[in-house]
Amino acid sequence: MERKKMGSAMSGSLLFGKGPREMPTVVYEIQSEFVVGARLLGSPAGVRRMVMARLSPGLLQPSSTQSNISDTGELGRSLGKLRGTLGNGARWGLLVPDAVARINVLRFETLPEKPAEVEALLRWRIRESLGFPPEEARLTYQVTQREAGSIELLVVAVKDGVLSQYEAAFEPLQRDSASLILPVTLPLLALLPESEPAGQLLTHAYSGCVTHAVVEGNRLRFWRSRPLAEREPEAQAEEVLAEAARAVASARDRVGIQVGRAWHCIRTDASEALSQRLSSLLGMPVNSLPLAAQLETPLSAEEKRLFRPFGAPFAAIFANSGATA
């Protein structure tokens, strides 16, 4: 799969496609309710340290267009506590809420040769869905399918000012800028088996948000992310179930994909019950995302308890980089 980064000719900090040696050594995930960080070992693959901190309500409100962080200093202090445990990392990654990003799957008959022209074309194509001026978008894309007369791109766009807020919270902590920034659900797609012939549905519920993705082979066919309006676990579960039903219907009706296998990554209080109800709703087994058990081997018992609900994105980074346990 080809990978392109827009807006710059520099690619020294690119992560994926270059093997475990290019994998970030420290990765942080920031969500509206918590921040969690992990120190990763490349070979053999494993999570060396893991730490989590709760955030004050209202401190972070994910949005693709508005200011996300009400107090960068407070967020920075919470991240500083994590860094005290994880240590510094010359290469470090950041996982942000899905609500920050706009994910688009675009098809073209052909693409211009020059990257600047491709960037201009993509900005023009996604301008309606952004909700902010396209010239303010930080853009990245990868080719997911290339056939005669048809090129399919996965395009990720984030308002530069919004992402800069997250980066600003790390400025007192990290000498270098992040080598990897992704919406948190995107790397989870690497945990889905590519050999599966049917469409695969991933339900990712976490920190007041639910994201559904439908993958066919190595192509992302459907993506939908929305905040959860309800706060009570039971009400949230109902909302996730309704959203899952909509995702399956949309994938079938709009993209023509029949979901044959379903996965979940539930990182809320209602995980177990929600898993069973998802199976009932979809009429098929819904499995938890497979996490390599060896990844958590270096962790202490307390950290292992943290890895089970929060470790999936870090395991996905190993899967994306090709590192093996």
Added chain:
Amino acid sequence: MKVTVNLAHPKARFERSVYFWGLALVVLGLALLVRILMVTGREVIEYRKVSRSVLSYQGEIGDLRNRESRLRASLRRPATQQLYDQISFLNSLIAQKQVSLSGLTLKLSGLLPSQTRLTSLALVESQGGPRVELSVEGEGNDSVYSFLSRLENSPDFDSVAVTNQAFEPQGPDKGDVTLSCSARYVGGRLP
């Protein structure tokens, strides 16, 4: 599905490099500025020293000029001016070798009888040439008249004129006669 997209801004790393090198340049610039300030400070201190020295010398020059002014003023007083004129006259005569004061004194001494003595002598400039004004004192009239006669007959003097004669009637110098006269001195002229 392997995901290879990445929203990390490679430019941020470049910007941080620029920031780092910019910071290094600022530090170097500050060091250079400090060095320049130190050198400038030393130059200023040196300049002030020289300036103070120049002011001191200017003060001394002022004092000297004041002294010069005072001296010039004293030289412009009538008595000094007269002395100066006389000295100038004598110097001019000496320069022209028209008169020799020692020669004049010698010639007058040669004219004095044994009972007379020269009590004053002055050489003044006049239109007709140098003029001698002198006084002699002798015991009685004979001695001073003898001197006057010798003076009138001397080839070195002419136009002899008696300007004053006094007789001492009493006291330890009783009988002494004082004669003041003037004569044109022609003995010093060059042939």
